[in-house]
Amino acid sequence: MKVIETTLPGVVIVEPKVFGDSRGFFQETWQKERYEKFGIKGTFVQDNLSFSTRGVLRGLHYQNPNAQGKLVSVIQGEVFDVAVDIRAGSPTFGQWEGVHLSDENHRQLWVPAGFAHGFCVLSDTAYFMYKCTDVYNPLTERGILWNDPDIGIAWPLQEVILSDKDKVYPRLKEVESEKLPVY
Numbered sequence: 001m002k003v004i005e006t007t008l009p010g011v012v013i014v015e016p017k018v019f020g021d022s023r024g025f026f027q028e029t030w031q032k033e034r035y036e037k038f039g040i041k042g043t044f045v046q047d048n049l050s051f052s053t054r055g056v057l058r059g060l061h062y063q064n065p066n067a068q069g070k071l072v073s074v075i076q077g078e079v080f081d082v083a084v085d086i087r088a089g090s091p092t093f094g095q096w097e098g099v100h101l102s103d104e105n106h107r108q109l110w111v112p113a114g115f116a117h118g119f120c121v122l123s124d125t126a127y128f129m130y131k132c133t134d135v136y137n138p139l140t141e142r143g144i145l146w147n148d149p150d151i152g153i154a155w156p157l158q159e160v161i162l163s164d165k166d167k168v169y170p171r172l173k174e175v176e177s178e179k180l181p182v183y
Contacts, residue, residue: 015106042133057160059118067113069133071123077126078102087114114181143169
């Protein structure tokens with residue numbers, strides 16, 4: 001497999017080996033020792049599957065406490081996936097990284113604990129898979145406004161479909177420091 005470092009330390013793009021022929025393909029999506037060798041550590045305790053249609057934007061989400069590391073991939077379709085460093089005291093605080101994930105490129109993105117995460121669907125539909133290092137806890141669920149101008153994410157779609165809660169999350173500068181993970 002190939003691992004590509006991003007501008008955010010710890011956030012990496014994974015390109016697993018894909019073995020294809022006329023029958024289809026085979027891809028190993030997780031192997032503990034191999035992924036740990038590239039810095040993707042932690043015990044995965046929950047898998048999530050999300051289905052969305054074109055224009056749906058989910059995020060920017062995080063939990064604190066109970067911060068989750070997430071290994072994300074697309075089973076069908078294409079998304080633009082984003083990680084934002086929200087760790088108080090981090091030298092890259094407020095910076096973001098975005099990557100296209102699809103069933104064609106087979107890429108995965110490792111989003112470590114301490115980063116907000118979101119994605120928007122670029123294809124007609126998408127099935128999006130998350131492997132998480134902590135369980136979902138609705139009491140510690142948090143979010144940052146998806147289009148916070150201080151972060152400046154260059155989303156590839158201008159018109160998006162949001163949940164009611166994603167529409168009203170605060171800007172990063174408005175989040176109380178105790179609600180942010182620490183670097």
